[in-house]
Structure formats: structure tokens, C-alpha cells
Amino acid sequence: MDIYNIPGGEVDPFAAWKSIKDASPDMFYTPHYGGYWVANSAELVHRILTDTETFTSRQAVLVPDMPPGTPDFPPLMTDPPEHRAFRHPYNIALSPSKVPELGDLARDAINRCIDTVIAQGECEFMADVALHVPIVVVMKLLGLPFEDRERLIPLVDAVTHGDNPQARGEAAMGVFAYCDEWVTRREQEPGEDLISRFHRITVGDRPVSHMEVTASVTILLLGGLDSVSHTMGFMMKFLAENPEHRRELVADPSKIPVAVDEMLRRFSIVSTARKVLKDVELDGVTLRAGEKIIVEMCMHALDERAWEDPMKVDFGRCPKKVPSFGEGPHKCVGMNLARTELNALLEEWLRRIPEFEIKAAEKVVTMTGQNIGIHALPLSW
Template sequence: MTTQQADSATCPVTGARFSADSPEIATDFDVHSPAVADVAYERYAAMRAERPVAHSDLYGGHYVLTRYEDIHDVCRNPGVFSSESVNVPGSIGQDGPMIPIEVDPPDHTTYRQIITPLFSPKRMRAMEDHILEIVTELLDAMEGKEQVDFLNDFAKPLPTRVFLAMMGWPQEHAEQFHEWVDVIVLGVPGASEEEAMEARMGAAMQVYAYFAEMMDERDEQDVPEDDITQILLDGSFGDRDLTQFEILNILFLLLIAGLDTVKGALCHSVIYLAEHADQRHQLAEDPDVIPAAVEELLRYESAVIPARVVKEDVVVGDVQLRAGDKILIPFGAANRDPEVFEEPDEVDFTREPNPHLAFGAGPHRCVGSHLGRLELRIAFEELHRRFPDYRLDPDRPPVRHMSQIKGVASLHLLLGPA
């Protein structure tokens, strides 16, 4: 363990050398700055070497952790490191806590028991043929083109259409969901923090209104017994029914977690593979490698950068944290830690073991990990079977963005052989 609980009312804990106002641990790292997007891993490495528990005054003040062991410990210790607020700043426009990710045990456990069966391996396997149909349709539309906008032609619509199919909602609403999620996750590029938050809240309210409409429609229709919206409407928390408020915030989380994370993983992976022809052709020639490749590419570029709230005074490394402090725990930083991963900045499809934290750890480990892996596996299989020679368009290089889901804002590919 690298954390020690402290009784700050009596005496300092041995080993705590620094605190929030110590200049030695100050950092200007900004999780929302476009300037960080292309150098995030270099910044993580520098902080890990020099100040693995760093402090920023941005967004009201927060810490940034970069060691695997520290981040892993935080994930597994919700009693000290609460998930009551996983964003910096504290909201992306949602009306109340996103359930269950912003709820701590024991209530979190009850919510997970409701949601986990919706993403069981059996249920995901039943979706495999439909996901393949969506992938095939999207790739069919790319056939015969020399150049494609991979982000908008494939990476955005795939997880959105899968989400809508899971929910039993109209596929023609996909584009509207793209617009809402982009605003909620990214705000308004170039706008002030206040303007960005106003835009996020406006988009989130439209999302809630859509969800409420879908819930109302379920009351008027005969729906399959495995319909997720209906399952939630029929769900209970202990001895009471789930409230509309709870259902809306569960759906809000499923939307954000299901769309932007898969979109980011697809784009980050394709950028890497477009630049590394040998490994790209390996996937085309030996599809059996793809499941391991998915895990390694998730480790290499882990998009999620969640936050936690410190609930009681604690020492992490040699830094004194106080109750109420906010900390960022970038999974990408943990997954490039050389103390855990040999040659962490290299992609190795034979890496074993591969204890990456792309899906988190502990009680809040991503409930949709089975679905995410399934979407990525099918996408990689079909993409590399049909377009094994894709490469980046040199006239339009990829543009990455930062946020608490690190992603890609533009990705253009050339499909034919060089």
C-alpha cells in the first residue's frame, strides 16, 4: 500500500513531506487543455518521475496521480477515495449523480446488481450478430473510396448505433446523440469555463428530456421483456421502486460511458496501427491475435481520466491529502508505468500478464467492459480483413483532444495501398 490514513487532529503522519501549498509538487497540467493532447504521456512520465502526486490550482484545485500502484489503490479503496464526483470541474451538466459511478458502497452495490445483468457476457454474445451487421454496413459505405473520415464514418456511428440498438430506440436519432455527447464531454472549444458549462447543461437537459420521452413511450407500448428501459422502469432499490430521477441518471451514464470511450479507443488504436504497418498486417493475416491486441491497445492508450474525492485525511506517497480534496487518477498514466509494464511505451501484442486499468479497478470497474471489448474485436476483425492497407492521410493529420475522456477530434484515412 502507498496510502496511509492520518489523524490530522493529533499529529502528522511520518512520511508526509508535502501538501497542496508545497511548490515542489506544483503542476500546470490541465486535463482539458488542447495543448496537452499530443504530449499527455510525456507529461505523465515527467510527473511520475519528479512529482508522482502533483497538485494543480486549476478548477478549484486538485491533485494528479501518475503511479500505477497509487491509482490502483485509490480505485480499490472507496471508503477513503469517494466517487461522489468523478469530474474536474465537478459536473459535465448532469442533474445529480451519475448512477452507479458517482455512488459509493453500500448503495453502489445495490445499483450494480440492477445494472450488471444488462451487460452480462451472455447478453453481449446475443448482440454479436447485430454488432457485426452494423460494422458491415459502415464498412460497406467505405468500399471504393480512396479517402474516408474514419471518425464520422465509423468510430462515432458504431457505438452510437449499438447503444440505440441495445436500448430499442430509433436508429435515426444517432446524429443527435453525437451532437449531445460532443458538447457534454468537450464543452465548447475556445469558450470560457462558464460558457462551456452552460452548453453542457443545455445538452444534458435535452438528453434527459429524450430519455423521459422514451420512458413515457414504454408505458404505452408492449415491449420485449429484455428491453433495458423497461427493465429499469420495473427495477427496484431494496424494497422500493427506482425513481425516475435514478433511471434518468443511470441512462445518462450508460450514454456517456458507452459512446465516447469506444469512439476514443477505436480512433486511438487506428492511428497507431495506421503508423505501424507490420502490426496492422499481423491483425489482417492472423485474426486470432486480435483479442490480445485489443487489450494491449487499450493499455497503450487509455482514454478515461476520472476523479475521486478524499473523504478523510490520508498520505499518498509523501504528500498529505485532506478530506474534501479532489484527485485525478489518469488510467493512461497508470498503464504506462515502467514499474509495472516492461517497455510501457511500446505496443506488444504478446504482453503477458497485462494488468491494465483501462476499465478501472475495484467496485467501480467498468460494467460495460464486455460490450466494449466485443465492439472493438468485431471492428478490428472486419476493418483489417477488408482494408488492411489503410494509412493516415498526410494532408489531414489526426487531431486529438483532451478531456476526462481523451479522444480524437479528426481522423482521415487513405484506404488503398501506398
């Protein structure tokens, strides 16, 4: 099983994963990219993500591995207790008091995108909207110029969706090089942006290094520009194809937050990986120290043992326990901001364009990979 080339993934990646899930044991192995295990149950997903003494994030979160010599990217590729030090600036920047202001920024970006396309009666949602909104927020957090998005978006996409290890490594180092430029500038001219706060981290009894700051900024760009954009795409695809669900939210916008949580469950796009620190038995199989496991969040969301009728989108469901944002110490620090951005999208779009559909004679093109994504989402109204 090649996560970058799952049969049917270009049409419906979740149905493609569900087919694998239904045909496979709870823990199975594939020899692709040097070999890795796949966790195929909600119970195992929870166990692996929360047991940092057995499963490490160091040099482990991507399949295939990044090229030798690639630095760890904190906090994603660090384990406790060091992980807490690198996470601290995020906690401050994304505190409950800060998220509403960032949500307003996202809402303004959404409305400006709608202003651009509404009179046309159509748009390619990913290029015209989804890829523009999260980047506004991330660039604001980091104090970076918004016009640099054209340089960054294709590099981020190559890292999270490309199956060529060399190309992925080159793209990751391209993002890293961009971040290195700005980290150097902030070392010389610090401010109150998040890059400057990264410089003030102490890890135990030592100051943070230039390399660690650059890697922290890089991982924020990779996560912040990809996951929210593609989640927006899958939510809008579902609402375009399911008018009864869409009209329910148009009639009662107060249901949008619960609907967002349910669609986050149903369309869990993120995966991560871990390496085994010590021999361990899972589902009757012995995993050896040094082996890799990939954890697809959708394998939790599509497990009938955890969710009744998991392929069904039910706005009456309250799926707070689904690990769409991960679990354990690496649970996404930006999850409240992401929810705020997704709520703002549905509130503004459904208010201004309540009736829309997939553009006639056009195809939605999806993809599997490190993260599940959408290449193109043509909408019309």
C-alpha cells in the same frame, strides 16, 4: 495543469501525459477548476479506485464539478451498497450469454460502414465509422430509435471533451432531457429493454425513482457512445501508422484479441475522479476531506514501475491487469461488450481493407480532456 489544454495534447495526448508524468511527483496538485489532485502512479490509481471508504464517487467523477443541483448519475456516482442495485440491470443485459448477440449487431454495423466507404478509397474514420458502431448497440439495449443519434452525439462530445463548465452542464442536461422523455414513455408502456428493467430496481427497501432511472440511462449513453468510439480511433490510428503491427494481425487474425488488450493498455483514454471522504496521506501528502482527485487510467498504463517500456506496443504482452475499464466496484460493466466490439472492428476492417494509412497531407487531431479523444482521423487505402 489543465486537463483540457495539455501542451502537445492535440498531436499526441499520451506523450503529453507521459511528459507530465515524468516531470511530476506521484501525487501533485493543480489549482485549475477549483483545484484537484492528480494520481501519478499505477499504485495510487489502484488504491484510489478500490478504496471506496476513503474516496467517493458521489458528485465527484467529473472535472470540473457539474453545476449545483445536477443529480447523481447511478451507478457511476453511487457507492456500495446502493451501487450494486443500480448495476444489476446492466449485469443482466450484458451477461456472457447476451454479449455475442450484441457483438453480431456491432459487426453488422461495421460492415455496413465499410460498404459505404470502401470504394471511395478514403474516409474520415471517426465520422464515417467510429461514431456509428457503439451507438447502434447502446440504442438497441435501451430500445431507442437509431435515428436519434444525430441529436445525441454532439451533446455527448460536449460533456466528455468540453472545458466550459456551463456548456458541459447544458449538454449533460440536454442528454438528461432526452432520456427523461423515454423514461416517461417506458413508465407508461414498459417492455423488455434496459430502460424498463431500470424501472424494476429496488434500492434497499424502496423502489427506484424516476430521476434515478433517467440518470442511469443518461450515464449509459454518455459512456457507451464516447469511450468505445475514441478507443477505436486510437487503435486504427496506430495500425495506420505502424504497418508491421497491422500486417502481423492480417497474417494471423487469431492474435487480434491479445492485440486489442495491449492497445487498450497503451491507449487508455478514460479518466474519472473521486472526492476524499476523510483526511488521508498518499505519497507523503495529506489530502483533506472534500478535496478532489483525478484518476487518469493512462497514468497506470504509462508507469515504468508497472510496465516494462510502457510506450511500446507489444502484441506479445498480456496486459489483463491494466485498469483501462477501471477497478474496484466501478469497473466498467460493459468491458466485455467493448472488447467484443473492438475485436469485431479489427477482424472485419483488416479482412476487407488490410492496407491503409493516414491520408496524405492530412492531420490527425487529438484532444485531452475528461476523456482523451480524436477529433478527426483521415484514412486512405
